[in-house]
Amino acid sequence: AQSVTQLDSQVPVFEEAPVELRCNYSSSVSVYLFWYVQYPNQGLQLLLKYLSGSTLVKGINGFEAEFNKSQTSFHLRKPSVHISDTAEYFCAVSGLTGANNLFFGTGTRLTVIP
Amino acid sequence: DAMVIQNPRYQVTQFGKPVTLSCSQTLNHNVMYWYQQKSSQAPKLLFHYYDKDFNNEADTPDNFQSRRPNTSFCFLDIRSPGLGDAAMYLCATSRDRGNEQYFGPGTRLTVT
Numbered sequence: 001a002q003s004v005t006q007l008d009s010q011v012p013v014f015e016e017a018p019v020e021l022r023c024n025y026s027s028s029v030s031v032y033l034f035w036y037v038q039y040p041n042q043g044l045q046l047l048l049k050y051l052s053g054s055t056l057v058k059g060i061n062g063f064e065a066e067f068n069k070s071q072t073s074f075h076l077r078k079p080s081v082h083i084s085d086t087a088e089y090f091c092a093v094s095g096l097t098g099a100n101n102l103f104f105g106t107g108t109r110l111t112v113i114p
Numbered sequence: 115d116a117m118v119i120q121n122p123r124y125q126v127t128q129f130g131k132p133v134t135l136s137c138s139q140t141l142n143h144n145v146m147y148w149y150q151q152k153s154s155q156a157p158k159l160l161f162h163y164y165d166k167d168f169n170n171e172a173d174t175p176d177n178f179q180s181r182r183p184n185t186s187f188c189f190l191d192i193r194s195p196g197l198g199d200a201a202m203y204l205c206a207t208s209r210d211r212g213n214e215q216y217f218g219p220g221t222r223l224t225v226t
Contacts, residue, residue, distance in 0.1 A: 032212060043118075043204055043217035044157070090156060094212045102215060104156035 002027040002093045006105035013081055014113050021076040021108045023065075023091030033074040034092040034102070035065055044090065050074060061085070086112045117141070118218035120205050126224045127195050135190040135221045137205030145211055146188040148180060149204040151220070157204055163188060164211060192223075200225045 005024045013019045025031065032051050036044040048059025055067040065076045074091060091105040119138045127133040137146065145164050149157035161170045163182040177199070179191040192199055202222050206215040 032214075034214060036217075041202075041220070041222065043120075043219045044206075044215075045217070046214050049214050101159055101162070101211075106156050107154075109154075 002029075002031060002095055002103045004091050004093050004103050004105035006091055006108050008108050009106065010109045010111065012111045012113055015083055016080045018079050019077065019081050019085075019110065021089050021091075021110065023074045023076065023105060025072050025074065025091075025093045027072075027093060027095060029095045031093045031095055033065075033067060034094075035059065035063070035074070035076050036090045036092060037061075038088040038090065038107075040087075047076070047089075081110070081112045083112050083114060085110060118205055118207055118216050120203075120218035120221050122221060123219060124222050124224070126226060127192075128226055129197065130194045133192050133195055133223070135192075135203050135205075135223070137188045137190070137218055138186050139205075139207045139216075140186070141207055141209075141216060142185060143207035143209050143216070144185075145208045145213075146182060147206040147208075147215060148178075148188070148190050149206065150199075151202040151204055153201075160190070195223070195225045197225050199223065 003026050034049045035047040037047050038044045047063050048057045050057050050067045058064045063078050089108045092102045094102050121136050147162040148160045151157045160174045182188045202220045204220045205218040208215045
């Protein structure tokens, strides 16, 4: 079985400052990892994904994430945030076998302060 | 643009009155999912279709049903909505199980 932990429910950060949103997962099998962003009253939009290969993954809107197998982490980073990055961010994992359903973390609310 | 479309975006229904939410996709994906998302929570998977094969999550109430008449469309039927069913309902698709999922904008359901 898979599970995802997002330790920070809320992260306030000043505009143009760097940010890291933490995600840890547990799984007994190899996994795919995803980060999604959700703006108010909208669906989820895929930011980036890790399937295999390079552990540093670049996504849209200047975000990147690093897969660390030994620490079972997939933290999301951005070197300089904008007001428009204010949103809810969800980390998700799916297994390579079995039902392959997406398991979501509880989300991190990123608030960018002017 | 290929996309996932949900109608309506906002739905108000009365307690106990059946309601149907619709989802369509132009991605020609095999898998379609329905999620329920309550305020400040992660999306919760209700069920999914892999092609015509229906897969219900163990804890999805019987009050929730789904239909997929063809590849493009999928419906969520709530037979007798209760106040606790007020939520955002998200439809998603993926090419295959385990692939990234593409989400629609959601339908916000209010039960009065």
